[in-house]
Amino acid sequence: MVITSPQNARVKEWAQLLEKKYRDKTNKYLIEGTHLVHEALKSKADIEVVAYDVDKGIPSELMGIDSGDMDWVGVSEAVIAKCTDTVTPQPVFAVIRKHSSELSKLLEVNHSLVIVLDGIQDPGNVGTIIRSADAAGADGVIMGRGCADLYNPKTIRSTMGSLFHMPVIEGDLLDILPQAKQNGARVVSTSLQASSTCYEYNFADTSWILVGNEAKGVSESVQKLVDDTLIIPMRGQAESLNVGMASSVLLFEAMRQRHFRQE
The missing domain is CATH 3.30.1330.30 (Ribosomal protein L30/S12)
Structure with missing residues (x-):
């Protein structure tokens, strides 16, 4: 035709x-x-x-x-x-x-590594995080309310095809995160006030990494569900990392601990 x-x-x-x-x-x-x-x-x-x-x-x-x-x-x-x-x-x-992945299957994964997005509004950031999660061998991505549309052409281009490689689940974090915690997940997020660095934290167990809005960070209601807070240490003069870069640092540190730790 x-x-x-x-x-x-x-x-x-x-x-x-x-x-x-x-x-x-x-x-x-x-x-x-x-x-x-x-x-x-x-x-x-x-x-x-x-x-x-x-x-x-x-x-x-x-x-x-x-x-x-x-x-x-x-x-x-x-x-x-x-x-x-x-x-x-x-x-x-x-x-x-569209294909809807099942939350129940992700919750059943032992020692899962999941990245959770709370209000990430830039399609490029959403796509980059999905791509990094795929590259780091994460088990899935959760997109909460207020995130850029997963199917926005800019989001899809930024995933570079990783959208098709792993479950990406959209939903209400106030409903999803308590279920994950009941299944043994530790919800971990970054905070400038945290006393521990991401390099001291143990990502080997079921770890759900929560990242927040570019300007406001994690929303107040979702923050209450966080179990552990970490800081990404920086030696240079940059004031901060954007959410896509910060997510990649955390995901790849988790991958290093899980798959490249020297005995």
């Missing part, structure tokens, strides 16, 4: 997915670019359609992957431009049905 007109009804439906209200309404979202589509295909995401530049053909990186029951549609550059939000669009995009 080939679609060349941006006024095509199907194209209009795809383009609407650039807006959150239509993503919520249809339970679908867009991804753009060869790398993200490749990761989605490899991870067996629930892809409805892959649209590619009909003049350039299907990217070679996507050939030979078992794509299951989905449409492959050749489209014009005008269609791609309408359905993507980058200045220089890549020659392929896909429409994916």
Whole structure:
């Protein structure tokens, strides 16, 4: 099938997915670019359609992957431009049905390492944290109220495909964190007033790392659920780290302790 007109009804439906209200309404979202589509295909995401530049053909990186029951549609550059939000669009995009991960399964993981986001509003920060969690071998990501939309195109680009590699669960932290604590999790967060550093803390047990809003930090109601507070020591003159960098430091220290500790 080939679609060349941006006024095509199907194209209009795809383009609407650039807006959150239509993503919520249809339970679908867009991804753009060869790398993200490749990761989605490899991870067996629930892809409805892959649209590619009909003049350039299907990217070679996507050939030979078992794509299951989905449409492959050749489209014009005008269609791609309408359905993507980058200045220089890549020659392929896909429409994916949302997948809801189950909190109960994550709660059952022994010695789980989880990063919890409380009101992180910048899509780039959310995506970076998900990518770092994936790289550090975390078991999942929890996104509380007030976070940037997981399916915002900027968030998805920042994950670099890690969105498809691990459970990312959205919900109310005042409901989720007590359940995690009942299952043995220690909720740990950073604080400038903390007496212990992240390098002294034992991340080997079930550790749920909580990070807060870029400007305000962890909200007052969620802060009451924190078990341990840590400080990330700094030797230089920088006043602080942004939340994406701080999250990465904590996640990789947890990974070091769990997998690279010298006996």
